[in-house]
Amino acid sequence: MAKTILITGCSSGIGYDAAHGLKAAGWMVLATCRREEDCARLRAEGLISFPLDVADPASIEAGFNEALARADGQLDALYNNAAFATPGAVEDLPVGALRENFETNLFGLHDLTLRAIKVMRAQGDGRIVQCSSVLGIVGIRWRGAYVATKFALEGLTDVLRLEMRDTPVKIITLNPGPIPTRFRLNAIPHFEKWVDWKNSARRAQYETSLLKRLYEPSGKPDAFELPPSAVTRALRAALESANPKPAYYITGATHIAAALRRLLPLRLRDWLLARA
Known part of the structure; x- marks a missing residue:
């Protein structure tokens, strides 16, 4: 039987490429999206797809149960990919904007992770892959809400990885850098909803x-x-390597960011990042 993976955020970009790439590699891919119309498009392309909105607890429960039903209760991997950004200066971000970002980028992801761990413990194997970012390593201007969620994800995942060392469940992080997707376009409605830039200092x-x-x-x-395929290659390594790395840095920008954080004094790092 083919190994099964549940992926969130498959309507475009990284998740879309991962769904098609893993299906081509022989995986049974359960490709989920927030909207049914996107799921219908993926089904027309030959994927198994159904709605799962990680900002909606009821949708998470229904989507996860649907995944288990489709795969006869087996879940070899979970790829937590869904995320979005609300750009803007931190002083202009209402608390509601942060809450909205955290619901999708952390809380919904954590809900799915807990559900997957129970299944994987019972079956004696499994891998959970969290899609973080270069902005989970360093922060840059205008990206405070997104950076906050990714820093939180990095910390939560580090602790989970330590705690799961005595189990057969492996916890892995991907850190993509610049990847051409609809991420910028998808951020515009959130910016317009929350940030009153015309009245900002x-x-x-x-x-x-x-x-x-x-x-x-x-x-x-x-x-x-x-391209997104670079992330899919790292994802396949995380899923198929006998001894996967704890984290995969994708693009030169991510390696540079990690070096900046590890080697430079904070004042110098701030000076460089302020010019990014």
Whole structure:
């Protein structure tokens, strides 16, 4: 029987590539999306797909139960990929914006992780892969909400990995850097919902920096940019290696960020990151 993996956030980008890439590699992929119309599109492409909204506890329960039913109770891997960002200066982020980010990027992910661990303990094997980010290693301006969720995910996953060492369940983190996806476009509605930039003390900075990045991208690849398939390759290594790494750094930007955090004094690191 093919090994089974449940993936969240498969409508586009990293999750979409992972779903198709793992299916091609022989995995039984349970590719979930927040919206049914996206699931229908994936089903038309030959994937097993059904709704699972990680910001909705009822949808998490229903989606996880559907996954187990489709796979006859077997779950070899969980890939927690779904996430989004609300860009803006930290001083302009209402508490509600942070809560919304944490519901998807951490709390829903944790709910699924707990459910998966119970199944994997019972079957005697399993892997849980958390999709973090280069921004789980260092922070940059305008990304405070997203950075906060990824730093929290890194800490929670580090502790979980330590605690699960005496079990057959392996805990692994992926840290992608710049990957061309719909992530920027998907962030715009959240920015418009929560950030009152016109009345911000930083209005001029928004106009010369963040607004241009959001609404007027240059179209040129970011430095160190790699395609989503680079993340899928790392995911396959995490899932199929006999002794997987605790974390996989993807793109040169992530390796540089890790070196900055490990080697530089904080004041110098701040000076460099303020220019990013």
